[in-house]
Amino acid sequence: MDNHTSASPLSLRVLSLNCWGLKYISKLRNERLTEIGNQIAAAEPPPEIVGLQECWTKQDYDAIRDKTKHLLPYGKFYYSGIFGGGLVILSKWPIEESNMTQYPLNGRPAAFYRGDWFVGKGVAHAKIRMGPKKSDIAEVFCTHLHAPYEAEPFDSYLCHRTAQAWEITKLMRGAAERGHLVIGLGDFNMIPLSLAHRIIETHSPVRDVWRILYPDSSVGAARDKVEQLRGVPMPNAQFNLTQNGATCDSALNTWRWNKAHSQRLAKGENVQIEPTVDDPNAKRLDYIFFSGGPQYDVTNGEQTTEWTLKDATVGMTMRHPTLYCSLSDHFSVEATLVRDIGVTPSNVQSSSTDPSERYLPIETYDEILATIKKYDLRERTQRRLRLGHFGFQLLFTIGCLIGVWWSPENYVSFILMLLSSLSLSVGVIDGLMGGLFVGSELRALKEFQWEVENTRTRALANNSAKQS
Template identity: 35%
Template sequence: MSAANLRSSVSGAAQDAATVTSDTVTSAADSATGHSIKLLTFNTWGLKMVSKHRKARLRAIADELAGYSAAIPIPGYESLMINETPEQGKQYDVVALQEIWCKEDWDYIVSRCSQAYPYSRIFYSGIIAGPGLAILSKIPIESTFLYRFPINGRPSAIHRGDWYVGKSIAITLLEPISEDTAPIAIMNSHMHAPYALKGDAAYACHRACQAWDFSKMVNLYKKAGYAVVVVGDLNSRPGSLPHKFLTVETGLVDSWEQLKGKQDLQALSKMEPLEQLRYGCTTCDSFLNTWRSYLPTESACRLDYALIDPSRLKTTDAGPRFTKRLPGIGSFSDHFAYACNLNLLSNRRTTDVETGDETPSKRDIQLQKYASYEEMIQCISSYRVVAKRQKFLRGVHFVISILLLIGALVVTTFTSNRAAWSSIFWVFFAVVVSVTGTIDGLISFLFGRKEIRALHEVEEEVSCAQKHLQGLLDVKKR
């Protein structure tokens, strides 16, 4: 269905804001017969007690998706609001959300959007709150599946929380919208965050390992005949190793680049904020976002994606959404949303689809894969040194804690006779040593071993793929 027809149907349903009927479900059916879907992905920044104005912002997001907007354009940047009408939220067929970490926020979203989006699912994993992944859909959901990343930060990084929430891939299989198009697999994820551009805090190896696993899941569903769409906050810039795994390794293309062509990231960093958003769809760290306006303009980047299978899907429109501001609060989230319109190509179609750039040859793709494998093996090798060192130091701390505990018990027997009050100090000292030593011991012997073995497993997988590709390249050289 065309955007104009869908806009018309939704506008008719919204004339009486007090009564929303089943017209939205009919609209979804009409959209399906048009062989296209409209997709939105949005990192909502919903951390409890951390995110500012969380409750008000998440409710405003739900209201916007339900078609009731109280937001206003950014002063002086009204031209950004192209296609962002009060009814825009209801026009999406699928909405993929990240950082939904409070049950009351999700309950409100489901209640507010139940008529606009009759099908919904939030995913549960991890120790605290879950991965924060959720989906709203007008298209019936056939089945869902959650894959939790085995390599995902450290339990010692309590202040970061990635390990505790259990970063995952939330896979949602939608019912086919027509007989001659492939069923759709929405793979929504929020990969491990970078807390620095370089060094151990960048968690580059963790994201690369996650992207490697991600690529395997994508290829499985592609072979099963699904039109795969990878969405979410992937915390990886275009051209990075994780981005290569999710594109070169899988054959997926960036929907934004399919429509606009590849981006010159250096030129993008020198542009004005408005041009960055228009040219590069900089959904993260934009100066125009009130929660990130303290950052320099060159920090703006694109971390929110919709990666699609070009043999089954084609981008017809795309751009940032939720760029407006809420009076008295600011931007909806610390990210802008990303939306795209995707045409589903007929299963009978055999011609190649334009990807926004010249299609590389098969050999070029193989060489790119080989280079990615080399980079990955080096990345794992470098991080393994860090992982082993941390495991060793925590093990040493555990052993030292045992010795200190024994020493504290011995010292207490001597000092208590001379100064009874000192016993309190030594008891407190023993408790602290016991708790911290035990925690570090568990992290060393349980998590440390698990992480090193998981890294070794990924390394073996990459090496196996590299050897196979080396054989193919050698054959072609003869």
């Protein structure tokens, strides 16, 4: 038997980090990601399962693997979309099975400057064998949900992110129903208690590790209205790290500094920011969810165990040793899970919970359906406009070709031919987007709508049963 699976582990250290490794765009990418590998290898306690996001290139993956292979000998770089999904899972134990599931709703090709559609965002899934027993299986789900480009509820991609949360929730629920330890991690691009967050914690048995330990932690940046309504005082940077779990837009992250500080840093000055500075922009976008409820295998009488949370921290806050910049524009979120080996069949029945019996309030499903309807109308309008634009450009092209016949000069003919070629090219691209892409997205919306309506119906029936 493999020496990594010879004994069942009693604890498990998990780490998730958005590496900010955009090729040609992210500054000092090679140096930073190499140092990320160094810091993962030097972490104490050492991580045993690591999920990375925005590790876009195989070169950067190999650099991190080279630094961590003695600690995390098993790893998978996930291929997706046109440019890759940027997802990586590293493990101390063997990865028995793996797959990449792309989200049905995943951005728009017209927004090429944002890139979400082109990278094929989805869920990287690894089934990890941690020991010899049937209960020693962890199913790890690493993801990076669609980025918000406006504040909710005005974000035009809110429907996408909601649908993506719904999809990963189904995958994690299925893993829990198989009796495995479930770990969901990544950059979810959502704030705590947002719609996507509530979907994940309601429709699957997983829980947000940070809110288990810090239930009163922030639900957004201090400058956000949702946080101001809570009436809490302005947090400093240290409080945001240790109590609010803020992983993004921290005042301590050099990639969020003002121009003056950034210029000093670029000149090689090791600029220091006091941890007591006010931190109005920091928020939590990176998460670790887990579910490790007790199980009992009646087939062979094997008693299994329950995983519980020991601690959760924000990590990878150190800076590059020579460049003095933060290692990423995000900090990591880390957690330690421990095993309770005292589980018995009697307390299994009392503590187990069927996630299919938990529902959101009916008005929340109505909110999701309203979001779907709003986005559906938008896309139908977009399809009409794009197909209309294709028709216009086609007529314009024909007009230019006809105009060549009466062209008085050769240079005029050249201009008309050039215009006709460009016009037809633009029209065809818009026609393909309207006819093919939007049609595909509308069908994915219908599937999502049916699932929400079906769940809403079950929630109504459940409410009626409780009242009767």
